[in-house]
Amino acid sequence: MHVMVTGAAGLYGVHLVDLLVSCPEVTKVTGIDNFSRQFLTRNPFLPNPALKTKFLMLRLDYRSLTPEMIDAAGVDAIVHLAAYVSIDESMEDPEKYFQNNERGSFELARTLLATKSKPLLVVASSPEVYGNPLYTPMDEDHPMYPRSFYAVSKLAAEKHCRVLYEWYKYPVVVVRNFNTFGENQNVWGYSAVIPAFIECTLRGETLVVHEDGKQTRDFLYVGDAVKAYLAILLRGKELSGSVFNIGTGKETPIAELAEIIWSLAGGAGGLTGDASGASGAGGASGLTGAKPDIIFKPGRPGDLQALSADISRAKATLGWSPEYDLVRGLQKTIDWYRRVWS
Template sequence: MRILVTGGAGFIGSHVVDALIEQGHEVAVVDDLSTGKREHLNPRARFYHLDIRDAKGLEEVFAAERPEIVNHQAARANVRESLEKPVLYAEVNVIGSLNLLELSRKYGVEKFIYASTGGAVYGEPEYLPADEAHPINPLDPYGASKHFVEHYLYLYGVNYGLRYTILRYPNVYGPRQDPYGEAGVVAIFTGQMLRGEQAVINGSGEQERDFVYVGDVVEANLLALDKGDGGIYNLGWGFGTSINEIFARLKEITGYEKEAVHGPPKKGEVFKICLDATKARRELGWVPRIGLDEGLRITVEYFKRCG
């Protein structure tokens, strides 16, 4: 199939592109390289250096590629940054996504797969693990922007017949995550430990997240090619792991000799979240396979090789 992947030079998107090409699909990538990297691009994918806010440029891509499926990974995805730049998050995550939806309608795209967030749309959870019926109450512009597009997908489905699947991601980690960024504690700790720098835990470290290896998230995207029409699906193990535990496991794997320093907690972040993926297991056949210890070891080995 002809598939357009936005954010295909990014952490998760580049892995999605690799898997699609391995399956024999014809893939085009749109990425503005604001956080994605050229070295992550699959050479067998056609690349368009483009911001999804550029509606005219996007239309040229749709006219040239005539995608049958759009896999939309591109987003600004930093909770802390979204609190500082809420308008930017509306422009990129909302307006950019609407540009893609409207072009999908105009050019007869068969299906739209959307990467949303289970870590941010629910807010501070009323119960755990949170399932898809949990009330939506994002605490930051990032989570709000992602949910806004979820509802627009529903409207495009009802009014224009666009098939779609929404995947609510947990805390995804693995190779190619940015060790110098503000998001992605596994990559940040790994980078700091391998460089011998002081690792800093924000707050008490008792915050819990549902950590899922990137390869398992890619598998959900592949399953969504022909399953899950009109559905919203949490991805996750259904249990949380504390930041202190992540630090301890990475310290053991890397041989890091320093103790963590605790800084102030970060505004806008939920304290504990984990996701009930029963629906994804039942309807998509998705089951995470890479456990935390194995995933952390793979990730550390990657950063040892690639820096």
């Protein structure tokens, strides 16, 4: 199986590439990325000897792909990860999100429809498409009320691709990734909450929490997340038309997350600190008992109050469930940031 991955140098991309090249059923992986983001390491990809024999990296915008390129390469499946992912940035520059996330996905859908090979398309979406929950955990049939231009762009991208299935029975699978974190996540500019908290803690800086910190998210370690994608790829076109949530089904308040990261990273100035003994617990009280330096700021108008995934469909259909708890995933992530910054 030849798999093409858009956004191959991003958080999901590098971990998915690593998993794919290690899979016997995968004979070749082609990465597509324009390298528009900054990276903490010179080479963002995880060390793996199989990269030399099974991986081809193409530095280009996924919107420049043509039907002829895809057919000539003999691509069996495309995992579409490429996207801008900041809610705040989307409100400041919605055109950027429209052009890349929505219009780009529309153009990719048209390109694939014109191919002869009709490779499986696996589309990465977001729980932000649901908006504030009417109930938790949220299943795939939860009503959709996006509250940011980012969320709108992801919902539109998802719908553009699903039209291929609805009208032409083109093989499409949608995956709604809940709040994923891990090694290689961006810390610059509009970074997500976990890398932002890790950076502040390791540098001994104050952590910023919006509102009272009681809003919750469902945090999923990226090493678990990419295994769901592999399970979909191995099942192939028989899953056409399916939508899957992937998450943990567990809600963590943001203020509690700040305490956990502060404790795992060794507290203030933890860049050279010792995080020993900080594993296996479910919260800060079971770690070091340290209290982070937090300032609470007003919330943002579009912030969601809760996110939690119902993953029963992924469990039943894919045989997938997460293996990492929050603390174990955070420790791996913090250790990685500590290494690259030291």
